[in-house]
Amino acid sequence: MTTRMFGEPIARREDPRLVAGDGRFLDDLGAGALAAAFVRSPHAHARVVDVDAAAALDVDGLVAVYTYEDLDGRVAEPLPLLIPHPSLHAPRTAYPLANGVVRHVGEPVAMVVASDRYVAEDACDRIRVAYAPLPPVVGIDAAVRAEHAVHDDVPDNVAAHMVQEVGDARAAIAAAPQRLELHLQIERSASMPLEGKGVYARWDAADRSLRVYTSTQTSTSVRMALAAKLGVPVDRVEVVAPDVGGGFGVKIVHPWPEEVLVPWAAIRLGREVKWVEDRREHFVSSAHERGQRHTVRVGFDDDGRLLGLDVEFLHDNGAYTPYGIIVPIITSTQLLGPYKPGAYRVEFRSLYTNTVIVTPYRGAGRPQGVFAMERTMDAIAERLGRDRAEVREVNFIRPEEMPYDHGLIFQDGRPLVYDSGDYPASLAKLKKLVGWDELAAERAQARTEGRRVGIGLACYVEGTGVGPYEGAHVRVETNGKVVVATGLTTQGQGHETVFAQVAASELGVPVEDVAVVTGDTRRFKYAVGTFASRAAVMSGNAVALAARKVRAKALRIAGEALEVDPADLEVVDGIVRVRGVPDAEIPLATVAVLANPLRYAFDEEAKRATQFAVGGGTDVPPVRDGDEPGLEAAGWYSPIRSTFANGVHAAVVETDPETAEVKILRYCVVHDCGRLINPRIVEGQIHGGVAQGVGGALYERLVYDEHGQLLNASFMDFLMPYASEVPTVETDHLETPSPLNPLGIKGAGEAGVIPGAAVFAAAISDAEGLWIDRMPISPSELWELRRQTTPKGDG
Amino acid sequence: MRVSGNATLHAPVEKVYAALNDPAVLVRTIPGCERLERVGEDAYKLTVTAGVASVRGTYAGDVRIADQRPPNAFVLKASGAGAPGTVSADVSVQLAAGDDGTTELAYDADAVVGGMIGGVGQRMLVGVATRTADQFFAAVDDVLTGAAPAPEAVPAGAAAAGQPAVFTAPPRAPGLPGGQLAAGVVLGAAAALLGVLVGGWVTRRAARAAARRP
């Protein structure tokens, strides 16, 4: 089999249309559609007393105004709980429109449909809502104090409480020669894709069918949700994810209130309706993540070897829990990284607050866990006066210990078992790349020049490719072109390219001949979605398995046509040929024709095909038992459990002795995601992840005041890094193939962002000689920290 | 967010306190106040047009006087709503006799700013509110010292507290109109804050939030 395409850094198939402005993003569709806009709560917690739309009714162009009272059927019920969990004892989800009470600023109260968005907003301005404010619960402290409740029937504000323990951690810590207790906190951030959410719905009254375009990470699940919510037979619902302008997690949540309401209104009105989320709406009514507070107690020996680890943390899940408790579960398990913790106990509480809901943002609980674990490693090294890399080294799971069973349950409900990885090798590569052993001298030299330079490093392990399954369909057309379809969506990860590379490699056709369709339920109906770094692992392997079926069938048919043993055949550049026999060959296109007994001579290939005699003879049916017409097949990949990628990052920073500004001098990444389908795309994923890591460590934070008002709901004050803030990333790869899947690959999507907070906290601590226990950190905070530690103020 | 300030008023405490219920004074002294309606004992609805430069908006507000401890303290509960958002402020006001029959007034406001205005940053709010309140007190003290004209007579029928009555502001000379000082000062201070929050501040804050320079 040719593997020419697999592993090649080819240019992306999707780029020509995107760079030329020919992309089709949600708002590029439905030019004539009515526009929806929403009246959203200005209060964090209030009773909705009255909604008065009278003043809006004379707005020219207004079509409809809806409040909760107008909703019917299952649309009037709370939105679904997507991922129940036994530990989530008090799940609560919102109504599509507020039903009497609003629980966060931005919660939708009324929906307006009008001729265009300008007019819709005019109408929203004129709708007067009377609220009776209720005491808001904002922040982890207030949630724990529980003087007030977000939900009346959850008086302690605790949505979930979970404990996992392997061995007796507390006893092990008590008996350990060395002990530490650390308090570590990460603040709120958000996925913040540059394209917000959006929904465009078309109802065909005659056909009783609904087509919905939505900027989502899972079109197949939105389809199922809409069929159920709207009472439309599922085979009458089509959901298409067009080009999606970034997701990073927030678009995996479904159905969003607007995803239900826009199609609902389109059916009621018999008109096309479109809603395009603006930036303000995205800040206050989509989802946030990261806010967690951790207490780590650790016992270790004089070499820094962990003997017991006891982690308790509090997770702020916002006002509702539609996506369950995936984030804290991931923190509680992935926190362990590449290390053997000795005895391990982890306990978390997930808390309701009157703030925007919390659902996975790229990294999904791992940045918090890695921050807790890696700060702990740094603290151990400091306590023992040992090299930080060395302390990590002694705690590594060794390659020969793979597969390694932690004895815990992972996010997919299956045992946390690492399948592969060579952590010492990863660290060694990183130390070489960044020049770890020389940096101490360089740092000292800088000191003598009055400069503050520091280096930090952080390791992580990332479970990728969670199940339950993905599928793909591969078809060879009679012109030799190959069409690949997967229900899995794409938001810029280059799936059209990498899946084409996989199919081309498996089939032996030029990649130019392969077209890929993603996220369109008209083309493929069963899929889970793009999240948890699972697309390449899940759909990549599904595409490979489907292509292998097609190839086997092609060889069988070609074998009959050429009267040779299929085992002697190979496929090169779309031609099936007999190994070592120059002229004995048949184009895959012709084989595609032969695969269909109904052989009208529509095209040249069909005519050429008539020269071959296949199909057995008159004593067998044209389509034999177990066979199907056409050169096509579906393939499914469903792994026994996740596969685990890993990596090590290092940052070299310089802090200004006067202004406390942080300058990133270098950022190095060593990454192991198994075999690379397209190294260029993997690098791109790492660069983008690192940029979000920089943002999360030094710039991005969502600030609520005590009243539950989000104070920085704009790009003015929520500081996503520009090019001027992001360093050039130096990367190196290690490829330890996963034994769990046919292609030996592991996910790469989230990796870049995971160690960001940990690595910068370590580097800044190193430069400043200060202990940093909460991130992000701003120059002002660093300067204040200096003042606290050195009373005379700035260093 | 909290806004607090002080002022020395050239009138005795009792007079300051007594004047609180004179809507005719209030409608003249509350910055940008166009219409004021007593809707009950110590409760008023008002329409405030506020803004900075030419960027102005009209907002509906309520002011209620509560927790009265004559003649030294009370709380003003002010709230307002306009398209840009909502504001509510509890302004606790303390009055104490100063030298030579003056009154030392201190106010401390805790305000909640919601809606769009709540989300686009609050860096300037305190500064703007404080500045406006200061201007207000300064102007009112001009009135106290006779630098500004005295108020017109209270419309008949309005004097009976608790009776619904509507008051509209007469055309005003530039600068702050007069009024029975204490009333203007106290309720005016709250309304100034309200006006700033729902009006002037909104536009200021918006301009601050506006991504970039003009």
Add this chain to the structure above:
Amino acid sequence: MKPPPFRYHRPSTVEEALAVLAEAGHDGKVLAGGQSLVPLLNMRLAAPGQLVDVNRLAELAYVRTGTEAVQVGALARHAEVEHDADAHRAVPLLRQALEDLAHPTIRNRGTVVGSLVHADPSGEMPAVLTLLGGVMELASVKGRRTVPAAEFFVGPLESALRPGELATAAVFPRPPARSGSAWREVARRRGDYALCGVGVLVTLDQDRRVQAARAACISVGPTPVLVDLAEAVGGRPHDAADWVAAGALVAAAVDPEDDIHATAAYRRHLAGVLTARAGHAAALQAAGSADRRGPGNPRGVPR
């Protein structure tokens, strides 16, 4: 986020514009570059009934560098002033500060006069006009008037411009001979509003001693904060002046507030640090200009 409706006027002469503004009164708002006004409209935080678009007033699209000053018309974009070679030679502080103002794309549209009228305490232009002791030229149907920077910036986003008035130009005086200037600021991201920014103007005497030194700071008070540094550095040799002491003067003079990006104490600290840095750089430039007999007012008239 779409703007509310408004009545739109596009006068083609200043007279026409003044008439429309007089008509509109409080209801009217001037649209020049719109780089602050339009986001404000998009967020519906402002809803002026009438917009008077002055982008057709070609007569206001100029940057004139004279012997005494650089006069910037109301339609001169930031980028045009920034790249004007004569203006840069005459008043280097303009380019020094403009390079820190937002990003080039914004400077392509935004106007210097608009920045001044906007009177943002975090804006660079008000501090530059204040530091140079410049004036604003205002016009209305009632006539024209000029207002010195010291009186023009009234409060946060509040200028002395009256309803019905149009700011037609800003005048940035040339610094005296043997002068140097520098601008330093710290922002969270490049192009963001400064957490604190400081401009320093230094003038040396014949003996290269500091004859005059002033600092203007942004983001540390309701309006630009102007501080005379003479007490700390006056009469000192340009290369031996104690700019840290000058910084201490400024740190004591400013009145910053806490916000979500920085504490008041940190801003105060920055005011000191940046004054020291800018002062040092300005003194070097002044010494250089003393060598080259310029930039600056050829007649060296001290102001």
Add this chain to the structure above:
Amino acid sequence: MNHDHVSEALHETRLVVNGVQHTVRVPARRLLADCLRHDLGLTGTHLGCEHGVCGACTVLVDGLPMRSCLLFAVTVDGAEITTTEGCRSADGGLGPVQRAFMECHGLQCGFCTPGFVTTVTAFIRDHPDPTEAEAREAIGGNLCRCTGYQNIVASVLRAAELVRAPEGETGP
């Protein structure tokens, strides 16, 4: 805020977009970005924030990069506008900047890309041989959430190469 919608006046506005003359009748409040996208159907220009920070909506107005979310269509009446659709090569294929972004993997989701393409087109016109630092500064006003900018900086340098030596005899 009482606005009479019935009488919202329409203004005839002439725009030369990517070399083609268009005349549209739009309300004064129609943002240039919406006019391009919805009135003219040029959906390559994207709106990422509508308050002038992200740069996705950047177009060239008489050759200069500007935020089309901060301009009213009426206010640029008569102007020459260039969008990413207009940054193609003469033969209709990808222009040098667009080619460079593809060659250097300078985009992922592609939503912010049109604003970069227009900004970079103007930049290399004025700076034919930029340094890496200049290239980074040039894109300093555009947000990208996907790429981390590293490959965008590379794309700027590559685009300059392609313009200097058309059809890229020089490799990336």
